[in-house]
Amino acid sequence: MSExxxxxxxxxxxxxxxxxxxxxxEPDSRFLAGGTDLIVxxxxxxxxxxxxxxxxxxxxxxxxxxxxxxxxxxxxxxxREIGEDEDIRHRYCAVAQACDVIAGPxxxxxxxxxxNLCLDTRCLYYNQSHWWRKSNNFCLKYKGDICHVAPVxxxxxxxxxxxxxxxxxxxGAEIELAGPDGRRRIALAxxxxxxxxxxxxxxxxxxxxxxxxxxVDAASVRSGYAKVRVRGAIDFPLAGTAVLCNKHDNxxxxxxxxxxxxxxxxxxxxxxxxxxxxxxxxxxFDQLEKLVQKQVSPQRTTTTAAHYRRLAVAALTxxxxxxxxxxxxxx
Amino acid sequence: xxxxxxxxxxxxxNGTRHEDAISDxxxxxxxxxxDKRLTGTKxxxxxxxxxACTVLVDGQSRISCIxxxxxxxxxxxxxxxxxxxxxxxxxxxxAFHEHLGTQCxxxxxxxxxxxxxxxxxxxxxxxxxxxxALGGNLCRCTGYVKIIKSVRAAAEALQ
Ligand SMILES: Cc1cc2nc3c(=O)[nH]c(=O)nc-3n(C[C@H](O)[C@H](O)[C@H](O)COP(=O)(O)OP(=O)(O)OC[C@H]3O[C@@H](n4cnc5c(N)ncnc54)[C@H](O)[C@@H]3O)c2cc1C
Ligand code: FES
Ligand code: FES
Numbered sequence: 001m002s003e004x005x006x007x008x009x010x011x012x013x014x015x016x017x018x019x020x021x022x023x024x025x026e027p028d029s030r031f032l033a034g035g036t037d038l039i040v041x042x043x044x045x046x047x048x049x050x051x052x053x054x055x056x057x058x059x060x061x062x063x064x065x066x067x068x069x070x071x072x073x074x075x076x077x078x079x080r081e082i083g084e085d086e087d088i089r090h091r092y093c094a095v096a097q098a099c100d101v102i103a104g105p106x107x108x109x110x111x112x113x114x115x116n117l118c119l120d121t122r123c124l125y126y127n128q129s130h131w132w133r134k135s136n137n138f139c140l141k142y143k144g145d146i147c148h149v150a151p152v153x154x155x156x157x158x159x160x161x162x163x164x165x166x167x168x169x170x171x172g173a174e175i176e177l178a179g180p181d182g183r184r185r186i187a188l189a190x191x192x193x194x195x196x197x198x199x200x201x202x203x204x205x206x207x208x209x210x211x212x213x214x215x216v217d218a219a220s221v222r223s224g225y226a227k228v229r230v231r232g233a234i235d236f237p238l239a240g241t242a243v244l245c246n247k248h249d250n251x252x253x254x255x256x257x258x259x260x261x262x263x264x265x266x267x268x269x270x271x272x273x274x275x276x277x278x279x280x281x282x283x284x285f286d287q288l289e290k291l292v293q294k295q296v297s298p299q300r301t302t303t304t305a306a307h308y309r310r311l312a313v314a315a316l317t318x319x320x321x322x323x324x325x326x327x328x329x330x331x
Numbered sequence: 332x333x334x335x336x337x338x339x340x341x342x343x344x345n346g347t348r349h350e351d352a353i354s355d356x357x358x359x360x361x362x363x364x365x366d367k368r369l370t371g372t373k374x375x376x377x378x379x380x381x382x383a384c385t386v387l388v389d390g391q392s393r394i395s396c397i398x399x400x401x402x403x404x405x406x407x408x409x410x411x412x413x414x415x416x417x418x419x420x421x422x423x424x425x426a427f428h429e430h431l432g433t434q435c436x437x438x439x440x441x442x443x444x445x446x447x448x449x450x451x452x453x454x455x456x457x458x459x460x461x462x463x464a465l466g467g468n469l470c471r472c473t474g475y476v477k478i479i480k481s482v483r484a485a486a487e488a489l490q
Contacts (some may be wrong), residue, residue, distance in 0.1 A: 003354070003356060004358050004361055005356040005357075005358060006336035007354075007356055008335060008338070008355060008356050009336045010334065010338075010355040010356075010399065010401050025448055034377060035398070035399065035402075036394070036397055036433045038396040039358075039378070039379075039399070040378040040397055040400075043377060043397070044377065044378065052355075054402070056402070081392075101378075103467065103468020104382060104394075104466050104468070105392055105445070105463065105464055105466060105467055106385055106392040106394045106445065106467045107379065107394060107467060109392060109393060110390040110393065110398070129377060183404065211456040214346055217452060222426055232466075233378070233463075233466035233467065234466065249436075293368055
């Protein structure tokens with residue numbers, strides 16, 4: 001029978017320690033969660049690991065809990081389970097909204113938060129079959145030496161297109177990592193680097209164990225997520241924006257914004273001023289729209305024009321911020 | 332080519348128990364179509380984009396062309412072949428037939444399995460729920476309207 005996937009061995013650890021040991025034994029391995037990104041890429045010849053370490057059998061990676069420190073999600077928790085969690089839908093609205101618009105339902109039944117945060121970057125010249133890429137002399141990101149999007153540059157411009165990273169970032173999430181040197185906890189925003197060919201700052205052999213989100217006061221905080229995509233289902237974001245609006249006791253308001261799909265990393269929007277009590281909110285929305293337009297950097301990595309993606313994501317940010325502020329005002 | 336190990340999996344397909352030696356790199360769609368000769372499940376794209384290969388694993392819709400067969404050890408799998416019982420079409424199959432939810436038929440096994448998965452967890456879905464549940468399944472022929480109508484009719488027939 002013809003083999004669709006290249007040959008590999010599947011290792012199925014039952015604990016974090018066993019997964020670390022498996023990776024130490026075979027450092028060229030790749031971690032496998034839902035496989036909805038990795039298996040697709042392997043089918044297209046974009047990865048040929050000799051060993052896959054399946055994270056799904058590790059009980060520690062499969063839980064959602066809440067306590068006084070906030071929300072804790074195991075890395076192998078599926079998008080479906082996260083999106084259906086009543087408390088997440090209520091308090092961490094943006095997280096549930098993002099889960100609902102990732103890929104299709106058959107993907108979400110197995111796709112995980114860890115895989116989503118470690119999603120490979122994407123590009124018109126990269127997410128293609130082997131023969132397509134070969135006929136184009138491959139590209140800087142894999143097997144080639146030129147970026148077809150920005151040929152004079154030396155950096156891969158493929159954008160990060162995961163939907164969960166921005167929503168977790170506006171909620172101030174941290175991630176716990178495990179590796180040969182033990183465990184450490186970092187801010188999610190620090191996981192990413194502006195380099196499409198090497199966008200994750202994981203140490204060699206490290207993986208995400210869990211995601212931790214601080215508690216939310218549902219009375220004073222609203223969050224939401226919106227993405228631009230070609231079709232209303234299945235598609236990756238051409239650009240996506242997460243907004244969190246926090247109303248303080250003195251009446252001032254703070255907007256936190258994070259973006260995806262436009263740069264090689266998801267990032268928190270810089271330079272956003274808090275809105276003083278009584279200040280005209282339209283001025284704040286104008287500022288958000290301009291800051292987004294200025295800080296995103298979409299390239300010709302999709303068939304949709306980069307300029308459109310820039311304007312659309314700025315407009316979506318404005319609309320979302322206005323809706324969240326209105327919702328907070330209504331109580 | 333790197334070495335691939337083999338393993339024994341045991342699972343249920345359409346109610347019948349199977350035990351097979353398979354390679355770690357075998358995809359569920361290839362296991363079903365080529366090892367088990369259950370060719371009703373279709374392969375319509377080069378991986379994960381069209382939903383033609385949708386089957387139910389433990390009651391949930393799954394994209395079999397990006398699922399490792401090895402990960403289905405101990406699972407309960409349902410494919411289009413298991414829907415008709417004793418020569419009688421299932422309610423979803425009958426509704427697709429009567430309401431013209433199928434034309435060329437290529438997307439139909441995947442559509443029916445995704446619809447079946449929906450109706451097992453939600454007996455009376457509204458159109459939005461039906462659209463969401465079939466959101467990962469593409470059809471080049473029908474324009475979707477008759478597919479939605481067929482699923483609604485199946486839900487009513489099952490009431
Ligand atoms: C048709 C289609 C549409 C899609 N649309 C979207 C979309 O709209 N938005 C979106 O965000 N994604 C989309 N995806 C991509 C994918 O389905 C999701 O991002 C999913 O959440 C990936 O998770 P996974 O568990 O399947 O990851 P996997 O494929 O298992 O892994 C992805 C990567 O992460 C690594 N990894 C997995 N878990 C960990 C961990 N715990 N620690 C460290 N590394 C890890 C793997 O080694 C691999 O490199 C789409 C995919 C397809 C096929
Ligand atoms: S064949 Fe599986 S999604 Fe297209
Ligand atoms: S009936 Fe032809 S693809 Fe759907």
